[in-house]
């Protein structure tokens with residue numbers, strides 16, 4: 001029912017944790033099930049230098065969180081913003097239909113963290 005990649009990222013999630021001095025933090029909740037994801041990013045020269053996640057959710061949510069951190073680490077903010085939830089699910093070899101909603105959090109969490117970073121930068125400039 002789950003691809004090997006999903007099982008791999010669930011059993012051995014990458015980039016789990018928090019970043020104390022994060023430049024941006026994104027928190028998103030899944031309206032379908034109430035699960036929560038938090039993404040922390042460090043930004044340098046418009047690139048995601050480091051990224052960590054904390055997910056209070058199901059195995060599919062943990063796997064998508066783990067995968068999205070790998071997909072955007074080292075990328076520019078613009079490249080990270082272009083990653084969609086669907087792309088994350090596809091990178092994992094797909095999710096069972098009843099678990100597709102679990103991929104709603106992954107890229108959204110990254111996008112929220114970037115938004116948070118950009119608003120902080122804008123605040124500093126003003």
Ligand code: FES
Nearest residue numbers: 033035058061102
């Ligand atoms: Fe909530 Fe999967 S059941 S994210």
